[in-house]
Amino acid sequence: MQHDDRTRAPEPDKLIEGARINGRVYSDPAIFELEMARLFGHAWIVLGHESQIPTPGCYFLGRVGRVPVIVTRDDEGVIRVVENRCAHRGPAVCAKRTGKVRRFVCPYHAWTYELDGRLVSVPLREEYGDSFAWAERGLRALPRVTTYRGFIFASLAADGPELAEFLGEEVQAFDDFMDRAPDDALEAVEPPLRYRVRANWKTIFENLNDILHPMFAHASAMAAFAATEDKERLHPLMKLLAAAPGPQLMKTFKQLDARMTTWGHSFITGLVSLANKEYPRDAYFEALAARRGEGEARRILNTDMHVSLLYPSATINSRFQTLRLVRPLAHDLTEVQAHVYRLKGAPDDVYPLALEYNYTSGSPASPVIVDDLEIYERLQAEAGASMWMSAERGLGDLRPGTNETRHAPGTSEEYIRQQYEVWGRYLRDGAR
Numbered sequence: 001m002q003h004d005d006r007t008r009a010p011e012p013d014k015l016i017e018g019a020r021i022n023g024r025v026y027s028d029p030a031i032f033e034l035e036m037a038r039l040f041g042h043a044w045i046v047l048g049h050e051s052q053i054p055t056p057g058c059y060f061l062g063r064v065g066r067v068p069v070i071v072t073r074d075d076e077g078v079i080r081v082v083e084n085r086c087a088h089r090g091p092a093v094c095a096k097r098t099g100k101v102r103r104f105v106c107p108y109h110a111w112t113y114e115l116d117g118r119l120v121s122v123p124l125r126e127e128y129g130d131s132f133a134w135a136e137r138g139l140r141a142l143p144r145v146t147t148y149r150g151f152i153f154a155s156l157a158a159d160g161p162e163l164a165e166f167l168g169e170e171v172q173a174f175d176d177f178m179d180r181a182p183d184d185a186l187e188a189v190e191p192p193l194r195y196r197v198r199a200n201w202k203t204i205f206e207n208l209n210d211i212l213h214p215m216f217a218h219a220s221a222m223a224a225f226a227a228t229e230d231k232e233r234l235h236p237l238m239k240l241l242a243a244a245p246g247p248q249l250m251k252t253f254k255q256l257d258a259r260m261t262t263w264g265h266s267f268i269t270g271l272v273s274l275a276n277k278e279y280p281r282d283a284y285f286e287a288l289a290a291r292r293g294e295g296e297a298r299r300i301l302n303t304d305m306h307v308s309l310l311y312p313s314a315t316i317n318s319r320f321q322t323l324r325l326v327r328p329l330a331h332d333l334t335e336v337q338a339h340v341y342r343l344k345g346a347p348d349d350v351y352p353l354a355l356e357y358n359y360t361s362g363s364p365a366s367p368v369i370v371d372d373l374e375i376y377e378r379l380q381a382e383a384g385a386s387m388w389m390s391a392e393r394g395l396g397d398l399r400p401g402t403n404e405t406r407h408a409p410g411t412s413e414e415y416i417r418q419q420y421e422v423w424g425r426y427l428r429d430g431a432r
């Protein structure tokens, strides 16, 4: 990729010594450039769900690494992902985050593009001469675009693993998301929740499968939840946070299973169930059972994948219908955009649980995430060549897994070590 040529060669391998990682992985702009070219330039990046663009002409904006994109549905209903950069002088063609259009018209000199990116009209066309490469001046389509159960993925690389291989067991997060919709469809909720944090994107991925930190970093929020009189009315996740922290809880956390795939994705099973009994036979259960049978409804509603990490572009909470897109903007600036979806065919009281999950654990104004943001920014402030961070917790403590998926105790930092293994692979050669 051309970014490589402009970059002095930072040597990523020298930044990882076993389970210790040098602070330059967060603080060095040259490392960030290399990540954009080789990691975000090759991985499958999730952009959203097709329910966000229900009919032709609907679009939303996204990012694949450095590249701003328009995700749209053309007149035939085909999903297209094209660069949001005018083929004339390069500004963004679309500025509004979502919308519905017949064509894309650049605001600068009105070059006009079809929904699939083809250039269809140029004012004063004759002035561009006979050699004007009409067919080549469209909005560039990304080389690979695909969907899985309505979720839209794109890659800047023309070759690489197929999506199924890339996802591995992480596919369960998307299955769990969709299985919960009795009508097998979602409705996008607008607008998403968005915030920026002055920290490197990796700090987020290194935190969200860390189930030990809540009892320390979120102690004040936990105390507030614990002081709630009617705990049965708490959101299922907050009910867990309301449980008294202590050595017993740490032991229980250790018994949980953390799973990591070969491409750096991970999730923890069984966490939310710790404080919540078997799912009751309520109207939602009946709605799912009517479509899929009682056994399947029970299996779906008792599935417990807590915060799945889709490395390097998103975190997913399928149980509460949340997809959080993580967008690196600079080595020390990251944007998070959280989408909540309504499950089609589910009773009205299901959707508020997803919203509440977002407000209480995903909004920068929430009593929970504010602690994480503080930690990310403190970490970023200290990051540099003289800092080595340790990801040694649970080193060597693995459980029997498979070729594709490593298993570790819930409290292990193995998922961070796995992330850096994959990170090194990408940064060395684009993981080809």
Ligand code: FES
Pocket (backbone or CB within 6 Å): 086, 087, 088, 089, 090, 091, 106, 107, 108, 109, 110, 111
């Ligand atoms: S820059 Fe877009 S039309 Fe000129």
Ligand SMILES: [Fe+2]
Pocket (backbone or CB within 6 Å): 207, 213, 214, 217, 218, 368, 369, 372
């Ligand atoms: Fe946290």
